[in-house]
Amino acid sequence: AQTVTQSQPEMSVQEAETVTLSCTYDTSESDYYLFWYKQPPSRQMILVIRQEAYKQQNATENRFSVNFQKAAKSFSLKISDSQLGDAAMYFCAYRSPQGAQKLVFGQGTRLTINP
């Protein structure tokens, strides 16, 4: 079974600075999907960014980008120019292209933005 590990329970960053959230995963599959979700205080889960494993190019979405290292099974999220609205829990998730394609979530990282 696949597992996802986020080793940073909490992170903080100054507004306008850059922060990187770590995520590692374990799988024997060669093709899969990876995601970062944001859960603000409202608890509504929001998709931040996604990556297909067979694509070597790192995904980017405005201020959000990933560093995908397939051999190392690492999928970190970089947030540039941090804003107060970025404060939230961030979850890394793995999805197999096989079967029910369930999302497997990491433990989460709580990100605080300091003004």
Add this chain to the structure above:
Amino acid sequence: GAVVSQHPSWVICKSGTSVKIECRSLDFQATTMFWYRQFPKQSLMLMATSNEGSKATYEQGVEKDKFLINHASLTLSTLTVTSAHPEDSSFYICSARSGEGFYNEQFFGPGTRLTVL
């Protein structure tokens, strides 16, 4: 993105009663729906996966007789917590997906907070 709604957003019930939570995909047909449970400051724990017209597939350790899931149409799934007890108090989140490709995003509902007295 597409919208998934949940009703009610919060519910308080007495121990021993049953509670039904509805999950609707408002602007797309959801071939697959998922139910999660989230304890405070913890991650989402998948309870079950359901496909329209089929029986739900429960994760290991989830009591199927306690958490009844029905996916009667492509836009509606329900979770019924039967004979609820205080330990069932939690935040329940549903999500829905319209297909199985990479670009078939899984959209999440806003969640339902259940408190059992």
